[in-house]
Amino acid sequence: SQTIHQWPATLVQPVGSPLSLECTVEGTSNPNLYWYRQAAGRGLQLLFYSVGIGQISSEVPQNLSASRPQDRQFILSSKKLLLSDSGFYLCAWRGQGWEKLFFGSGTQLSVL
Amino acid sequence: GQQLNQSPQSMFIQEGEDVSMNCTSSSIFNTWLWYKQDPGEGPVLLIALYKAGELTSNGRLTAQFGITRKDSFLNISASIPSDVGIYFCGPNTGNQFYFGTGTSLTVIP
Numbered sequence: 074s075q076t077i078h079q080w081p082a083t084l085v086q087p088v089g090s091p092l093s094l095e096c097t098v099e100g101t102s103n104p105n106l107y108w109y110r111q112a113a114g115r116g117l118q119l120l121f122y123s124v125g126i127g128q129i130s131s132e133v134p135q136n137l138s139a140s141r142p143q144d145r146q147f148i149l150s151s152k153k154l155l156l157s158d159s160g161f162y163l164c165a166w167r168g169q170g171w172e173k174l175f176f177g178s179g180t181q182l183s184v185l
Numbered sequence: 186g187q188q189l190n191q192s193p194q195s196m197f198i199q200e201g202e203d204v205s206m207n208c209t210s211s212s213i214f215n216t217w218l219w220y221k222q223d224p225g226e227g228p229v230l231l232i233a234l235y236k237a238g239e240l241t242s243n244g245r246l247t248a249q250f251g252i253t254r255k256d257s258f259l260n261i262s263a264s265i266p267s268d269v270g271i272y273f274c275g276p277n278t279g280n281q282f283y284f285g286t287g288t289s290l291t292v293i294p
Binding site: 079105107109115116117119122124130161163165167172173174175176177178179181 | 215216218220225226227228229230233235271273275277280281282283284286287289
């Protein structure tokens with residue numbers, strides 16, 4: 074069966090520090106991968122999605138970037154965090170030809 | 186971008202009552218999904234709708250995909266305390282999945 078792993082679960086970072094959140098999927102090949110951000114427990118904002126290794130589509134201009142170095146690995150990064158980057162970050166995957174999205178357990182990021 | 190209107194924004198109901206929420210869009214979608222999110226967790230898929238007019242049930246949950254493919258509703262019958270959470274509609278077209286602003290449900294025992 075397919076599983077998605079996202080870590081860390083909680084992260085507290087100072088303003089100006091770098092960020093790296095990792096997401097991996099098991100049990101499937103060539104998934105579509107997504108990063109969402111949820112502010113204040115409401116609304117999911119699509120940040121990036123990827124249909125293959127090295128292929129990244131950005132939905133909203135951000136202080137963030139994404140990379141897909143391996144088929145089942147998706148990384149969300151920032152060189153210098155801002156206060157406004159605080160939020161709940163969710164990774165999700167979709168199997169090829171599937172019209173369903175499955176989410177990881179999320180990372181709560183607090184930038185202080 | 187896509188405009189999704191989900192209502193109501195929040196609901197406070199007594200245990201045992203039925204619940205109804207809906208989403209409308211200015212765009213046509215191929216698929217309509219409904220999710221539930223518990224606090225501090227990722228959303229979990231409840232129901233997926235693929236055809237215009239489709240009515241699908243999952244236990245006490247029933248959802249319908251609008252004939253115009255621009256809207257959907259979700260009903261929960263005989264609510265119980267574990268129904269508490271935020272419910273999101275999430276239509277899909279191609280590689281992109283969009284989400285409504287959510288309906289926060291509180292069930293009072």
